Amino acid sequence: MYIYLSKKIAVSNSIKIYCLAWSSAQGWIAVGGDEGLLKVLKLDAASSKGVANPAVLAMNQTLGGHKGRVQVITWNEKHEKLTTSDQNGLIIVWTLYKGIWHEEMINNRNQSVVRGMAWDSEGQKICIVYEDGAVIVGSVDGNRIFGIELKGVPLSGVQWSPDGKLLVFCLKSGEVHVYDNQGNFTMKVHIQCFPSTLVMNGVPIVGMTWYDGRNGFVEKDCPCFAIVYQTGHIQIMRHQNDENPVIVDSRVNAVHCSWNHNGTLLAVVGSAILPEDNKESNVVQFISLYGEHVRTMKIPGRSITACQWEGTSLRLAFAVDSFVYFAILRPDYKWGYFSNTLVFSYPGQTGTNVTFWDTNSSEIHNKVVPALYGIAAYKEYCVLATKDTTNRQYGLLVCNAISTPVDRKYTDVEPLFIALNSTHVFAASKDHFLIWHFMTPKSHSTLGIAGNKQRKERLYHVDDTPSGVAEVIQDLDKSYQATGDPICCMAASDKVLVIGRESGALQRYSLPQVALVQRYGLSSKPQRLAINSNSTRLSIIDNTGIMTLVDPEGGGGDTGRFERRDVWDMLWASDNPDLIAIMEKTRMYVIRGNEPEEPINCSGYVCTFQDLVIRTILLDDIMAHQDALNPEEHIIDLEVKSLRDTRQLLEKVGIAEATSFIEENPHPRLWRLLAEAAVKKLDLKTAEAAFVRCSDYPGIQLIKRLSNVTNDQIKRAQVAAYFGDFNEAEKLYLDIDRRDLAIALRERLGDWFRVIQLMKLGTGGTDSQLQTAWNSIGDYFADRGNWENAKEYYEKARNTERLMMCCQHLEDYESLEKIVSTLPDKHSLLKEIGEIFVSVGMCSQAVATFVKAGMIQTAVQSCVSLNQWDQAVALAETYNMLPQIASLLDKYARSLTENNRHLEVIQLYRKANRYLDAAKIMFQLAEKESVKCFKPVRIKRLYVLAALLVEEYTALKNKDSEDKSGLLLENYDELSGIDLKMIDDAWKGAEAYHYLMLAQKQLYEGHHIDATITSIHLKSYEAFIPSEEIYCLIALASCNSKAFGTASKAFMKLESMESFNEVKREQYANLAMDIFTKHSPKDPKSIFMQCPSCSSPLPSWSGVCQGCETRYPVCIVTGRPLLNLTSAWTCKSCKHSAGYSDIGVRQFCPLCHASARI
Incomplete structure (x- = not known):
């Protein structure tokens, strides 16, 4: 970090200034002092890009209202209000209206002096404390809260x-008390910053500030509550209960303190006797949050009385006598630059964000x-020095340009200082330094040979x-004893490591063997080191901003007594050991040897220096706008x-x-510049010599090509193409009517759209060129997923x-089908197209494609994989492959059966036209379900479903003999021994459960006679329904319909069943006795019908006349015999009948x- 004074503003009449307040949001500066002095200043921002110019005073308004000394000033940044108080206890709240500050509220207690005022972080409440112990808390609208x-x-x-839940009061005695936000005493803060030999009582507190975390924290639970005593003793706490605070003895007679915008630096102002002075001077001391x-x-x-930070902490204001001094600060950001990637850090809410x-x-x-702790970068990688708060270890994380870690190392050495070269990471604490060989993807193969050692x-x-x-080093004692001369900086190259110590001593080690080769001393403490490109010179910036050059090879003496002041950044050129860029205040100097060049106004941080171009990063702007990074606004390239x-x-x-x-x-860059200018003017001799001096082999090849060209226009076109001006090169070719050369140029560039345009200008392009252009344009669209346009050009x-x-x-x-039709038989693409059809389930198209390709076996396999067995069988029969398909089908069916996937087996047989096999499995499933009842x-x-499969088999069997596939399947089924009875009685099972459910439905609906007639039909289906269930249903229905004769027969059947035990037979006998002792076993006449053929009596449940033996079908709707067949409806599917009157209201066969539909 470097700081220097940049501006001074004087107050008229030499009125002494006592307090300052700088609004971080709007940039207003309030100045208070004697004789009621109150001013509001506004500074204009720097106008030049990348230059931290001293700002110009844009506004200077004097506010009247105070008569006595203005002692306390505070801003409410949320609501843009200014609150001031004087020695008489008068408090005024000011507000901005139309660019002018006006009084908004006035309060005067007239009993004591205001000693402190503070707004909470939300700007809603203000706390005012008086010297006599009075405390007032009010709201932003002026109402008193308590x-x-x-x-x-x-x-x-x-x-x-920070959370607004606590109020912290400092007492004149030096004590610090904590109250809640309702005014209740909570605790007394334990003050530990005074040594045991010093009595604290009576030492006043000159500053107490608590950073509210609005701009993030560098780490979780970091110190942020600072208490500064007049004696210079400072205590920085993590919270009010912190028993292990940071203790600092600044040795300054302090008068004021202030945190910067992100709580990383505490500025303490006061007076002290500096080592180089014999008298007391005004000083500002910067202390980190860790002390x-x-x-x-x-x-x-x-006399200095106050200090305040700007909102971005790039400037400070000091109240000294009757002046306001402004200082510009150049922070030590944690950042690095490598592989065109900027890595930088800033505080976040849960730790440090690294971008x-x-x-x-x-x-x-x-x-x-x-x-x-820090960031170091070199070539393709950077290293982050971190702290693991969980296990209290420190980590070295090597990352590539996309933040991916490529290697990591955990150590107990605190990495206060880090450096990096192409193979090693260097980390140093105050006493020790660590050297670690990191591994990258490129070094895996070579490092594996050397092993882990x-x-x-x-x-x-x-x-x-x-x-x-x-080997000796590994066995040495590594105890962490302290040193009297701690490490303060470090730098490394591929050849040397240089460590600076607080006494000014420099130690140079050779690499990679790490041997101490030289020690030499400086007159001041070094703060920053840099090594040139060939490790022959060393630049040092000390703690006062003075930069010197050292020649290690020459004994470590200063190089020609070179010295520059106010230097805060430096970087050696990567390709010239004599060039270094340094930053002095707001100017950049390039030092060649020991001679500086003309300065350039710039305040950026130097990240690269190569090819006589210096790239600077405007880190100040980046830190202020981390979410709006723009290379044009945040990067400046400067030429030497x-x-x-x-x-x-x-x-x-x-x-x-x-x-x-x-x-x-x-310099190679200058020779390259000369070569470019010479070749553009066709001065080939000079150009060739310049290309040789800068080792540009492609440029030398260009000169050779140009030497063989006689036409100057073509030479100029080739030169323009070499330097990337392709439009100019094309224009030159067309001007001399060499469209072929223009087309060749665009072909080499891959600009196929322009190739097509040039070909359309006239004749000259061949069909092969045109086809290549169409293909390339198609590839262009295909690479971008624009398949529609790609298809168009591939067709062309x-x-x-x-x-x-x-x-x-x-x-x-x-x-795709059209493409198949255009391709010849056995074309190589047919197989790929067929596979595409298979992948989307288009079996027919896949079969046709494979057949055309002569791949019959693949076609059959496709049918099998898509479960299209009918097509597989037909195809196999056509090409005499039926036995293979049949065995494959059976094998697949057995596999499914073993896994109890019976329905899939049925579907498989059905698709293969093996309906009887499918029906047999379906009948078996039905029988299993019937057992469960x-x-x-x-x-x-x-x-x-089983019966319908049998019907499908019958329909297939009855086809014409021309259907060869069907005949072969029929033969196959017959050879398999299918039960013929299953074919003849296919509907028996369906009829049984149909009549069972119909009888129960009729019984529940109260149609007892119909239920009796239907249930009697069930006597023919004892093979499907248990006999007990049948005759119980008959007995129940006939008893309800008064057909006790039929009921008697049913009970007789139940009593004679051999499967019943004696207890059950007796139960049925007793039930029959109870019924028939009351009712005569006779059927009513309504249950009989008359045969239309012979007029004989015909029981309603009988489908056969006893007189003429005429058979009448049973109605599947009512269960009664159909006596008039001319008025009967027959289902086309199951061939069962019903009366037209009964079926007319139904849409489906019962x-x-x-x-x-009739």
Whole structure:
């Protein structure tokens, strides 16, 4: 970090200033002092891009209202209000209206002096404390919320906790008390910052500030509550109950303190005697949240009274006497740049956010680490030094440009300082430094040969003198003893490691064997080190901002006594060991040897220096807008003076003068620039010499090609194409009527759209060129998933293979069928197209395609895989492959049967036209269900399906003899021994359960006679329904219909059943006795009908006349015999009949559920 004064504003009449407040949201600066002084200032932001210019005063308004000294000022940034108080106790709230500040509210207690005012983080409540112990809490609209009187407790300040639940009061005695937001005492803060020999009582608190976390925290539960005493003793706590706070003795007579915008730096102002002075001076001391001294800056003037940070912490304001001093701060951001990727960090809510920003593609990757010590980058990788808060270990994480970790190492060495080269990570605490060989994907093969021994980290104490013998180092004692001269900075290259110590000593180690080769000293503490490209020079920035150069090879002395002041950043050129770019305040200097070039106004951080171009990153703007990264706004490329001068010489003077200048200031970039200018002017001799000097082999090849060309216009076109100006090259070719060369140029570039346009301009392109162009355009659209346009161009190119691919992605299977029809037999693409048809289940198209390809076996396999057995059988029969299909079918069916997948077996047999096999399995399923006696509807459906399969078999059998496949299947079934009885009585099972359910329905609906007639039919189905169930139903229905004769016969049957035991027979006999002792066993006459043929009496349940033996079918709707066959309806599916009057209201057959339309 570096800070320097940039501006001073004087207050008129030399009125002393006592307090400052800087609004972080709007940038207003409130200044309060003697004689009622109250001013509001506004500074304009810097106008130049990338330059932190001293701001210009844009507004200076004096606010009247106070008569005495203004002592307390605070901003309400949420509501843009300013609250001020003077020594007389007068409080005024100011508000902004039309660009002018006006009084909004006034309050005067007239009893005591206001010692502190603080708004909560939401800007809704303000707490005001008086010297006499009075406390008032009010709302933003001016209403009083509550007030308390702390008798005998003089107060000196107040702060809200970040969550607004606590109020912290500091007392004149130096104590700190905590109250809740209702004014109830909670606790007394334990003050530990004073040594045991020093009595705390009476030491006043000059500053108490609690960072509210609005801009994130560097790590979870980090110190943020600072208490500063007048003696310079500081206590920084994580919360009010922190028993292990950070303790600091700043050795400053402090007067004020202030956190920066993200709670990482505490600025403490006061007076102290500096080492180089004999008298007391005004100073500002910067302390990290962990209590580490960062920097001390001397402030001119007699008495300093206050300091305030700007909203982004890039500027500070100091109240000194009657002046306001402004200082510009250049923060030490944790960042790195490698492989065109910027990696930077900023505090988040749960830790530190690390962003990887690809400056070329603007691709962003984010990581969150619990705590971050630093970032170092080199070539293709960066290393993050982190802290694992769970196991208290420190981690070194090597990442690539997309934030992916490629290697990691956990260690007990706190990585306060880190460096990186192409093979090793270097980490140092104050006492030790660690060297670790990290592994990358490129190094896996070579490192695997050396084994893990080379990978093992090496730890050294900074006071040791290693000789480079790695085996000895591993056995040394690694105790963590402290040193009297701690490490303060570190730098590394592929050849050397340099460590700086607080005494000014520098230690240089050779790499990779790590041997201490040199020690030399500086006159001040080094803060930053940098090594040039060939490790021959070292640049140092000390803690006062003075930069010097050291020549390690020359004994470590200063190089020509080179010295620059106010330096805060530096970077050596990666391709020239004599060039270094440094940043002094708001200017960049390029040092060549020991001589500086003309400065360039810039405040960016230098990330690369190569080819005489310096790339700077505007990290200040990036940190302020992390979500709006833009290379054009946040990256600036600057050219060194020699590059700028060379350009001017080439543009305005000539090649000869530029050549002389470059010979005096040689650099590959300048020679390349000369070569480009010379070749554009067709000065081939100069161009060739320049290309040789910059080792540009492609440029030399260009010169050779141009030497063989006689036409200057063609030369110019080739030069334009070489430098990427392809439109100009094409224009030059067309101007001399060489359209063929223009087409060849566009073909090499892959600009096939332009190739087509050029071909259409006239004749000259061949059919082969045109076809290649169409194909390439099709490839262009195909690569982007635009299959419709790709298909169009492939059709023009007659590229059947790629056209087939487009049709597949577009699911245009009709076009695929057309492609099949255009291809000759046994074409190689037919197989791929057939496989496409198979993948989407288009069996017929796949079979046709495979047949055309001569792949009969594959066609059959496709039918089998798609479960299209009918097509498989037909195809197999045509090509004499039926036995193979039959065996494959049976094998598959057995596999399904073993897994109890009977319905799939039935479907399989049905598709293969083996209806009887399917019906047999269906009958077996029905019989199993009937054994369970559960859900007659399900059993009936199974029997119906089985019967329908038999009907399908019968229909197939009755086809004409020309249906050869059917005949072969019939022979196959007959040879399989199918039960013929199953064919003849296919509907018996369905009829049985149909009449069973019909009888029960009629019985429940009260049609007892119909139920009796229907139930009597069940006597013919004892093979399907248990006899007991049948005769019980007959007895029940006939008793309800008064047909006791029929009931008697049913009971007789029940009593004579051999399967019953004696108890059950006796029960039925007793029941019969009870019934027939009351009723005579006779049937009513209504239950008999008359045969229309012979007029003989015909029982309603009988379908055969006893007189003439005429058979009458049973109505499947009512269960009665159909005496008039001329008025009977017959189902086309199951061939069962019903009366027209009964079936007329029905849409489906009651038995098989086929359509019943008459």
